[in-house]
Amino acid sequence: MTPALLAILALCATGMLGVIWARLPAGRWGVYSASLGLSVVLMLVGIGALAAPPSGLTLPLGVPWIGVHLRLDALAGFFLVVVNLGAGGASLYALGYGQHEKMPERVLPFFPVFLAGMNLVVLADDAFTFLFAWELMSVSSFALVIAHHRESGTMLAGYVYLIMASLSALLLLLAFALLAGPAGDYAFALMRARAVTPGMAGAVLLLALLGAGAKAGLIPLHAWLPLAHPAAPSHVSALMSGVMTKVAVYGFIRIVFDLLDGKLTGPPAWWGAVGVLALGGVTAVGGILYALMESDLKRLLAYSTVENIGIIFIGLGLAMAFRATNFPAGAALALTAALFHVFNHAVMKSLLFFGAGAVITATGARDMEQLGGLIHRLPQTSFAFLIGAAAISALPPLNGFVSEWLTFQAILLRPDMPQWGLKIMIPTDGALLALAAALAASCFVKAFGITFLGRPRSALAAAAHEVDRFSRAAMLGFAALAVLAGVLPGVLIDTLAPVVSAVLGARLPVQITVPWLSIIPVAASRSSYNGLLIFTFLTSATLLTVFVIHRFAARTLRRAPAWDCGFPDASPATQYSGASLSEPLRRVFGTTLFQARTVVTLPPPGDTGPARIVKSRRDPIWDFLYAPVGQAVGRMADVMNHLQFLTIRRYLAFVFIALITLLLALALWQ
Amino acid sequence: MNPLSYDVAKLLAGLLVLASFLMLYQVRLSALLNMLGVHAFILALAVAWQATIQHAPELYITALITLVFKALLIPAALQRIVTRLGLHREIEAITGIGLSMLAGIALVALSLEVMLPVTAHIDPVTREDIALALSVVLIGLLMMVTRRNAVSQVAAFLSLENGIDLAAAGAEGMPLVVEISVAFSALMAFLVIGIFLFRIRERFDTVDIRALDEFRGDRR
Numbered sequence: 001m002t003p004a005l006l007a008i009l010a011l012c013a014t015g016m017l018g019v020i021w022a023r024l025p026a027g028r029w030g031v032y033s034a035s036l037g038l039s040v041v042l043m044l045v046g047i048g049a050l051a052a053p054p055s056g057l058t059l060p061l062g063v064p065w066i067g068v069h070l071r072l073d074a075l076a077g078f079f080l081v082v083v084n085l086g087a088g089g090a091s092l093y094a095l096g097y098g099q100h101e102k103m104p105e106r107v108l109p110f111f112p113v114f115l116a117g118m119n120l121v122v123l124a125d126d127a128f129t130f131l132f133a134w135e136l137m138s139v140s141s142f143a144l145v146i147a148h149h150r151e152s153g154t155m156l157a158g159y160v161y162l163i164m165a166s167l168s169a170l171l172l173l174l175a176f177a178l179l180a181g182p183a184g185d186y187a188f189a190l191m192r193a194r195a196v197t198p199g200m201a202g203a204v205l206l207l208a209l210l211g212a213g214a215k216a217g218l219i220p221l222h223a224w225l226p227l228a229h230p231a232a233p234s235h236v237s238a239l240m241s242g243v244m245t246k247v248a249v250y251g252f253i254r255i256v257f258d259l260l261d262g263k264l265t266g267p268p269a270w271w272g273a274v275g276v277l278a279l280g281g282v283t284a285v286g287g288i289l290y291a292l293m294e295s296d297l298k299r300l301l302a303y304s305t306v307e308n309i310g311i312i313f314i315g316l317g318l319a320m321a322f323r324a325t326n327f328p329a330g331a332a333l334a335l336t337a338a339l340f341h342v343f344n345h346a347v348m349k350s351l352l353f354f355g356a357g358a359v360i361t362a363t364g365a366r367d368m369e370q371l372g373g374l375i376h377r378l379p380q381t382s383f384a385f386l387i388g389a390a391a392i393s394a395l396p397p398l399n400g401f402v403s404e405w406l407t408f409q410a411i412l413l414r415p416d417m418p419q420w421g422l423k424i425m426i427p428t429d430g431a432l433l434a435l436a437a438a439l440a441a442s443c444f445v446k447a448f449g450i451t452f453l454g455r456p457r458s459a460l461a462a463a464a465h466e467v468d469r470f471s472r473a474a475m476l477g478f479a480a481l482a483v484l485a486g487v488l489p490g491v492l493i494d495t496l497a498p499v500v501s502a503v504l505g506a507r508l509p510v511q512i513t514v515p516w517l518s519i520i521p522v523a524a525s526r527s528s529y530n531g532l533l534i535f536t537f538l539t540s541a542t543l544l545t546v547f548v549i550h551r552f553a554a555r556t557l558r559r560a561p562a563w564d565c566g567f568p569d570a571s572p573a574t575q576y577s578g579a580s581l582s583e584p585l586r587r588v589f590g591t592t593l594f595q596a597r598t599v600v601t602l603p604p605p606g607d608t609g610p611a612r613i614v615k616s617r618r619d620p621i622w623d624f625l626y627a628p629v630g631q632a633v634g635r636m637a638d639v640m641n642h643l644q645f646l647t648i649r650r651y652l653a654f655v656f657i658a659l660i661t662l663l664l665a666l667a668l669w670q
Numbered sequence: 671m672n673p674l675s676y677d678v679a680k681l682l683a684g685l686l687v688l689a690s691f692l693m694l695y696q697v698r699l700s701a702l703l704n705m706l707g708v709h710a711f712i713l714a715l716a717v718a719w720q721a722t723i724q725h726a727p728e729l730y731i732t733a734l735i736t737l738v739f740k741a742l743l744i745p746a747a748l749q750r751i752v753t754r755l756g757l758h759r760e761i762e763a764i765t766g767i768g769l770s771m772l773a774g775i776a777l778v779a780l781s782l783e784v785m786l787p788v789t790a791h792i793d794p795v796t797r798e799d800i801a802l803a804l805s806v807v808l809i810g811l812l813m814m815v816t817r818r819n820a821v822s823q824v825a826a827f828l829s830l831e832n833g834i835d836l837a838a839a840g841a842e843g844m845p846l847v848v849e850i851s852v853a854f855s856a857l858m859a860f861l862v863i864g865i866f867l868f869r870i871r872e873r874f875d876t877v878d879i880r881a882l883d884e885f886r887g888d889r890r
Contacts, residue, residue: 653815660780660808667783 001055001072004045004080004123007038011116014038015109015140022105028098031108032091035115039088042119046080049073051498056125063128066186071125074502075258078339079122079250082346085481086243087115089474093354094235096470100361106147107233114140114239118247126187127176131169134251138165138215141244144236145228157227164214164224171211172251175204179259191259198269201260205272208255209279215248217306218313219283220621225306226290230298230366234357237298241305242350246342249312256320257335257503270324274421276317281425281432284310288439289589292446292582293596293617295368297356300447301349304392307436308345311407312338314429318410319504321422328506330413333521335500336493336508337406343492344399344485348392351478355385358471359451362464368447368578373456377464382452384475389448391482393441397535399485402492402519404437405529409521442585450578457572487531490519579615590617675723679795679840682716683802686836687778690809693829694774697761699752699821703745706825710740713832716799717839723795729839736835744828744860751864752821755871770816777812778805799840806833818878820870824863831856 014034021027049055054073061068072080094111101107117137124130142165146158178200179191196204214221229237287306294300315338322330358381359374360366375382391398394405411430417423456462466472485492490511501507511519518530590596596617603609646654689709696702714737721729785801810830814823 649815649818652811656811656815659811660777663780663784666788667780670784670787 001057001070004042004072004119005057005070007041007045008116008119008123011035011038011112011119015111015113015116018108018110018112019105022108027108028101028104029095031112032094032098035112036088036091036095038112039084039091039115043081043084043088045072046077046084049077049080050495052077062132063186066126066128068129069125069187069189070123070129071188072123074499075250075253076122078496078499079246079342080119082246082343083115083118083122083243086239086246086346086350087118089350089354089478090235090239090243092477093238093357093471093474096468096472096474097233097235097354097357097361099468101233103147106149107144107236110140110143110147111236114144114236117141118244121247122250125189127173127180127191128186130188130251131173131176134172134215135165135169137244137247138162138169141228141232141236141240145232145240147233147236148231151231153227154231157224157231161224161228164221167221168211168214168248171207171214172255175207175211175255178204178207179255188254188259192261196260202269202272204260205256206275208252209276212248212252212255213279213313215251216245216309216313217248217283217287218279218309219286219306220625222283222287222306223622223626226294226299226302229302229305229353230296234298234353234360237302238350238353238357241302241353242346242348245305245309246346249309249316249338249342252313252316253503256316257323270321270417270419271421273317273321273324274425276313276320277422277425277429280310280313280315280317281429282310283307284314284436285432285439286310288436288443289585289593290619291443292439292585293590293594295578296366297359297368297371297447297451298353298366300368300443301352301356304352304440304443305345305349307440308341308349308392310436311404311433312341312345314338314433315341315407315410317429318407318426321417321426322410322414323504325417325419325422327414328504329508329522330410331504332500332506332508333406333413334410335504336496336521337403337410339496339499340406340489340492341403344391344403344482347478347481347485348388348400351384351388351475351482352392354471354475354478355381355388358467358475359464361467361471363458363460365458365460368450370458371451371456371461372454372572372575373452373461374464375452377461378452378466380472381467381475382448384472384479385452386448387479387482389444391486393444394437395441396529397483397486397531397538399482399489402486402489402529402531404433406521407433409527413522439585442582446578446581450581454575455572457575457577483535487535488517489529489531490514490517493519493521586617593620594618595620672723675719676795678719679716679723680798682712682719683799683836683840685712686716686832687802687805687809690806690829690833691771691774693825694770694809694813695767697767698759699757699819700749702822702825703748703752706748706828707741707745709829709832710736710745713835714741716836720799720839732835732839736832740828740832740856747860747864748821748824751867755867757819757821766816770812773812774809777808778802781805781808796840800837803833803837803840806830806836809833820863820867820878824860824867827859827863828856831859 011034014031018027018031021030024030049072051074054071056069056071059068059070098104098107114137117133117140120133121130121137124133142158142162145161146154148154149158176186176191179194179196180186181194185191185194209218210221217225225241229241232240284307287303287308287310291300291303291307294303315334318334319331319338322328322334356366358378359371362374362378362381363371365371387398391400394400408430411426411433415427415430417426456464493508493511497507497510508521514520514528516530517532518528520528586594586596594617596615599614599616601612601614603611686709689705689712693702693705693709696705714733717729717736718733721727721733781804782801785804786797789797789800807830810826810833813826813829817823817826
């Protein structure tokens with residue numbers, strides 16, 4: 001506990017030093033290597049806490065009658081590992097990537113503070129410390145989002161992000177207020193001990209779902225995510241997408257599975273789970289549909305984060321449903337799947353954002369329609385990106401497959417619950433999850449194919465060079481981690497077991513004793529999976545094919561112009577583009593959901609002007625949810641603006657009337 | 671509690687409210703300022719009486735300050751200003767004097783209605799004092815809202831401040847420092863406002879605050 005606290009304080013101190021160091025050429029080395037070292041320390045603390053009994057610490061700081069409570073239990077330990085794995089990777093990546101930063105003084109002071117905030121959220125053991133750390137995380141990441149404030153759209157992104165972050169903090173504040181009760185028991189230990197009525201529990205669940213969901217990116221509260229994540233520098237995007245959303249998931253798990261669990265007057269209601277499942281399913285499919293329409297690489301990745309948050313929440317919803325219906329083994333499986341996906345997504349999404357950052361560094365372009373052919377110019381980056389894309393598309397033997405497979409196992413475990421809501425929702429979520437997985441694969445075929453394959457679509461892409469060795473080390477390291485977690489899932493499941501049993505009181509069977517590193521989540525007769533087998537098969541089959549081709553095919557390698565259909569030297573712009581790839585799906589889903597329209601304007605005969613094809617789409621959630629709120633606020637501001645131009649007497653009269661009204665209310669109330 | 675001391679305290683507080691009503695009624699500036707002096711004089715008496723019944727000698731100092739500054743110096747100075755500005759014959763056009771008198775009565779009723787239940791547990795002298803002091807404050811505010819002339823607004827503000835003083839004197843155990851600083855703040859307010867009056871007059875040839883609104887260009 002103490003080393004963790006010291007490391008967090010050291011991160012804050014690094015942030016302070018960053019203010020001074022930012023002006024020095026070596027400042028980047030100082031800040032990022034300190035962040036890297038401290039992340040490693042914190043990760044080790046987290047690993048140590050996975051199987052250890054909870055340890056706590058109370059400091060006489062903060063609000064006098066509450067103090068600062070910190071606690072490191074198995075759940076906090078796991079999230080400490082996830083946070084600091086991503087943080088360490090991002091710091092390593094930034095050692096190289098950060099040298100392209102034009103305004104280091106706007107990034108260096110906030111980066112370590114952001115890390116400190118995320119770590120502190122995980123360790124907090126009272127509502128005040130939790131919300132303080134939550135806000136520290138939000139505000140420092142806001143500062144990082146607006147680092148490049150002169151680029152168009154960045155300030156809007158920062159503004160929307162700040163509003164959504166405030167909303168999320170407000171909702172969590174209300175949730176904690178309900179949990180603390182009239183006596184003001186703000187320490188988590190006291191909240192656990194308080195009795196909660198089912199109605200109250202439902203209200204807390206709703207507030208926690210929306211509060212944590214706004215930060216995690218649950219649809220319809222996701223609007224800030226595709227704006228803010230791409231606006232930040234890439235290592236910060238990796239942190240925000242890969243790690244900060246997981247801290248939000250942690251907040252949800254802590255409130256719903258831990259604090260609410262204490263002394264419920266009855267068993268937890270199953271209908272709460274239906275809401276979580278529904279939002280999770282909608283988020284999974286909606287997020288990836290948005291991603292498919294994108295041609296900006298970082299926005300695509302941000303939308304894909306929305307999808308994965310949906311998958312995690314499906315797992316959490318299943319765990320809630322099984323816990324409410326008194327089926328601990330199923331709950332353990334679902335929670336394991338969700339936590340596994342938390343870990344996987346942190347690895348995959350950090351890797352993919354690192355890759356996107358490398359592409360941006362190498363070419364200066366974010367729009368996929370300007371890229372292409374990078375596999376020859378950035379061979380190592382493209383290899384790492386390919387691993388990440390395959391993993392996030394849930395392809396075996398990589399890690400993304402295992403967690404989605406586990407989620408499916410949990411869905412198939414009991415699709416016919418007696419409660420009507422669950423009976424409908426669980427199979428629906430199964431279908432939505434399958435759809436999301438398929439769409440994700442198609443989305444990442446597009447992301448990888450358009451960016452790295454084909455011919456360069458612009459001069460920028462043609463002139464690209466491989467990035468520095470720190471960036472490559474971070475990407476290849478995370479790619480190795482994705483393979484490792486996919487090949488050895490049993491080890492990870494066993495590592496998660498103490499976390500799951502600390503939360504639910506039940507766990508999955510021990511996997512490490514299963515022969516040949518298979519995993520058997522429920523029973524051997526039901527399902528099993530062996531990542532190693534698939535990995536070995538794929539590797540040997542590939543090697544064999546390569547060998548056969550090289551051994552028996554023609555020895556001489558000829559490079560010749562590709563057959564050009566009779567149009568010699570076609571422009572690279574005539575290649576299949578990202579928009580072409582997603583056009584069928586755009587037609588199928590987008591026409592009604594996104595109002596996607598294509599208007600072709602042909603010039604009249606005799607006119608030499610070009611024909612135009614205009615594609616348009618609308619975001620229904622933005623149009624129906626965000627725009628009206630924004631307009632209402634604007635209208636209110638217009639009306640209130642008149643108050644700025646009254647006479648002194650009118651202002652005095654306002655004071656007078658307000659006073660009289662309050663006194664009247666007092667008189668009548670008595 | 672001696673019934674006589676109770677009655678006298680109540681009488682003085684009541685007289686202060688009456689003086690407030692009289693101020694509300696005045697349309698001529700010099701008459702208004704005379705009434706302000708009377709208002710402060712009654713306040714000085716009330717504070718002195720409180721000093722006697724509470725056996726709090728420091729309240730005599732407060733009474734003295736009130737008498738010297740608020741009852742004599744400030745009204746005299748304001749009179750001088752009015753004379754120098756040539757306003758002493760001016761009749762302020764206030765609409766609805768009867769209506770504002772009625773409103774004043776309602777305010778007294780309201781403050782009694784609010785204050786008496788709230789202060790049920792404290793001793794009756796303080797109770798009445800606080801209730802009546804609140805009505806003095808409210809009438810002062812009402813006057814500030816209804817008057818347009820800057821000088822009469824100053825007078826209204828000072829009468830409001832007298833109400834606060836009455837409440838403070840009634841509450842036992844009020845430290846002298848606080849009272850002195852309150853009195854001092856009133857003096858400073860008077861100085862600042864006095865200077866402003868001349869500046870306003872210099873610029874606009876009037877102390878009618880409507881001129882200020884016009885100057886801002888947003889009179890409505």
